[in-house]
Amino acid sequence: MIRQFILRCTFLSAVFIAVFHFSAMTLFLYSYYWWFDIPLHFVGGFCLASLTLWSFYPLILIGKRVPRRTTVLFMAVAGSFVFGVAWEIFEYFSGITFNTIGSYPLDTVKDLIVDMLGGYLAHVLVAIKNKRLTM
Numbered sequence: 001m002i003r004q005f006i007l008r009c010t011f012l013s014a015v016f017i018a019v020f021h022f023s024a025m026t027l028f029l030y031s032y033y034w035w036f037d038i039p040l041h042f043v044g045g046f047c048l049a050s051l052t053l054w055s056f057y058p059l060i061l062i063g064k065r066v067p068r069r070t071t072v073l074f075m076a077v078a079g080s081f082v083f084g085v086a087w088e089i090f091e092y093f094s095g096i097t098f099n100t101i102g103s104y105p106l107d108t109v110k111d112l113i114v115d116m117l118g119g120y121l122a123h124v125l126v127a128i129k130n131k132r133l134t135m
Helices: 002-027 037-061 069-094 104-129
Strands: none
Touching (some): 002 104, 069 104
């Protein structure tokens, strides 16, 4: 039941990202609004943390009836961080690191923090949906 909820969240957030990213590329929104990538990084962190939780939830449950909140939190934030780092490396080597405000290292740190905040939201939603999580 909880895995179906997580998969729905992953799918909906991926659709959101696809629609807004396509719109942003078509309408040059990344150039007009320096902050436009922030909500997309947040939703991206949420999406990838949800995907991580969906993938690893059976492993979290091994030997336990109810997973610990700290385990779910760690998996969600770590998943969003790992995928965020992979994305930043992809951006760097692809040469799509244009930045209109500030410096590239500062933008990268901001992006990773926002990704992890999205991962934290995924943890919160799973904790609310699965009230049986233990401390």
